[in-house]
Amino acid sequence: MFKRAVLIRKALRGGGSPVAGQSDPGPSGLPLLGNLPEFARDPLAFFSRLRDEHGDWVPWSLGPKPCLLISRPADVNELLAGIETSFSQAELGWAVHHLLGDGVVTSTGEDWRRKRSLVQAGVRPRQVRSYAKTMVDCADDVAATWRDGQCVEVHREMTRLTQRIAVRTLFGVETAGREEAIARAMAVAQQELGAELRGVTAFFPPWILTPGRRRLRTAVVGLDAEIHRIIAEHRAATAAGEEREDLLSRLLDARDVDGTPLSDREVRDEAVTLYVGSHETSATTLTWTWHLLSGSPQARTRLDAELAEVLEGRLPTFDDYARLPFTQALIKESLRLYPPFWALGAVAREGATISGRHVPASTTVWASQWSIHRDSRLFPEPDAFRPQRWDSGAPNPVPEHAWFPFGGGPRTCLGTRFALVELALTLATLAQRWRLDTGPGEVRPVAGLNLQPSRPISATVRSA
Numbered sequence: 057m058f059k060r061a062v063l064i065r066k067a068l069r070g071g072g073s074p075v076a077g078q079s080d081p082g083p084s085g086l087p088l089l090g091n092l093p094e095f096a097r098d099p100l101a102f103f104s105r106l107r108d109e110h111g112d113w114v115p116w117s118l119g120p121k122p123c124l125l126i127s128r129p130a131d132v133n134e135l136l137a138g139i140e141t142s143f144s145q146a147e148l149g150w151a152v153h154h155l156l157g158d159g160v161v162t163s164t165g166e167d168w169r170r171k172r173s174l175v176q177a178g179v180r181p182r183q184v185r186s187y188a189k190t191m192v193d194c195a196d197d198v199a200a201t202w203r204d205g206q207c208v209e210v211h212r213e214m215t216r217l218t219q220r221i222a223v224r225t226l227f228g229v230e231t232a233g234r235e236e237a238i239a240r241a242m243a244v245a246q247q248e249l250g251a252e253l254r255g256v257t258a259f260f261p262p263w264i265l266t267p268g269r270r271r272l273r274t275a276v277v278g279l280d281a282e283i284h285r286i287i288a289e290h291r292a293a294t295a296a297g298e299e300r301e302d303l304l305s306r307l308l309d310a311r312d313v314d315g316t317p318l319s320d321r322e323v324r325d326e327a328v329t330l331y332v333g334s335h336e337t338s339a340t341t342l343t344w345t346w347h348l349l350s351g352s353p354q355a356r357t358r359l360d361a362e363l364a365e366v367l368e369g370r371l372p373t374f375d376d377y378a379r380l381p382f383t384q385a386l387i388k389e390s391l392r393l394y395p396p397f398w399a400l401g402a403v404a405r406e407g408a409t410i411s412g413r414h415v416p417a418s419t420t421v422w423a424s425q426w427s428i429h430r431d432s433r434l435f436p437e438p439d440a441f442r443p444q445r446w447d448s449g450a451p452n453p454v455p456e457h458a459w460f461p462f463g464g465g466p467r468t469c470l471g472t473r474f475a476l477v478e479l480a481l482t483l484a485t486l487a488q489r490w491r492l493d494t495g496p497g498e499v500r501p502v503a504g505l506n507l508q509p510s511r512p513i514s515a516t517v518r519s520a
């Protein structure tokens with residue numbers, strides 16, 4: 057989420073001229089500003105308009121910075137596959153580095169490759185299986201706090217749930233008493249990070265300490281103290297022969313090819329990266345899913361039937377994940393309509409090409425999940441919530457690479473499996489007991505750090 061926000065910020069201040077020599081010259085823009093005003097006003101509508109009016113390969117400019125929007129799934133696949141070779145990730149700013157340190161998201165080149173393979177060990181399918189019970193227990197705890205007729209703010213409830221899952225799967229149940237302290241420090245840090253990315257302070261050099269940066273520093277000091285204490289406890293427990301299943305233990309066990317373990321600082325950076333990367337995306341997805349379900353009695357009936365048949369009133373286990381295809385379809389359709397990451401971008405290196413076409417160096421190439429997921433050539437009735445489009449054997453199967461909420465290529469989301477299992481099992485657990493009636497009234501998606509609802513979504517809790 058951070059890379060994209062930083063990319064937007066950097067794009068707004070970059071330099072250069074629009075990509076030249078392509079068939080469609082792209083939209084006209086203002087002198088100096090280019091297409092910046094329209095993009096800044098509503099990037100979702102802007103990307104859809106570019107695609108509809110100018111095609112699948114559209115040069116445009118953000119201020120004086122050259123950009124290119126690509127909308128053919130095959131081209132997007134080529135772009136994502138070329139990151140770290142023909143294309144570069146955008147540079148990240150002070151606030152992101154201060155919170156995440158040198159974790160897998162913030163590193164590049166050889167350093168990134170090494171960290172990615174070390175972190176990967178903790179999110180392999182076998183590991184995700186071991187986290188499934190924690191995911192379900194956390195959802196069951198939340199379900200136990202709701203009452204028939206109660207009014208809840210859906211995103212707040214889903215954040216409570218996914219934060220709890222992140223802390224427990226990362227740091228282990230033994231630290232459950234400290235959940236609140238970690239979640240509080242993280243919440244302050246993320247709030248300040250978001251404010252920095254959206255505001256002018258992002259342009260300030262690192263030595264200018266704004267009040268927001270001071271608050272971020274204080275939150276990170278508190279957070280680090282807690283995490284280093286937990287790391288020390290884990291090391292002591294492992295030395296005493298105790299076996300632990302949490303992600304932190306996997307990071308502590310991870311070894312380079314030459315047998316070198318991660319240092320405490322490196323373990324801390326990856327743990328914070330995983331925490332930040334994992335819970336907000338999942339909370340937002342669950343929020344949109346409840347809203348979509350509330351507006352579709354047909355889908356709700358099918359979900360109830362699947363849960364009753366497969367679970368027969370008991371809590372789901374990891375093995376049930378594969379037996380809940382409609383629950384999975386709901387999540388996929390929700391991620392199609394409301395992808396938390398609404399666009400990805402990368403900067404062309406010298407000699408970069410896509411589908412054999414030259415992309416001038418320094419051009420920022422954008423691919424928008426938002427506009428591609430709602431392209432009528434790829435998804436019939438693209439704005440309709442139709443989870444049945446994911447049924448096996450459905451007419452018009454989803455074309456390859458047209459659905460990419462988790463990105464793709466070498467930097468694809470490391471938590472894809474974790475997220476899909478978490479989303480399906482927590483939805484199944486909560487929906488078995490409750491339905492959330494979000495009532496009438498339009499909720500628009502707004503392109504922020506994630507694709508957020510335009511207003512808080514309140515819901516009345518009803519017994520299922």
Ligand code: HEM
Pocket residue numbers: 057059060160161172179329330333334335337338341395396397400461462463464466467468469470471472474475
């Ligand atoms: C609905 C949930 C999620 C969505 C939609 C999502 C989406 C993404 C996307 C699009 C990227 C690529 C970002 C870029 O190139 O700028 C990414 C990267 C990443 N995600 Fe996720 N993610 C989700 C959940 C998770 C979870 C649960 C975890 C961890 C358990 C996680 C860990 C990561 C990490 C570590 C990276 C960086 C990979 C790298 O740079 O090599 N994500 N995610």
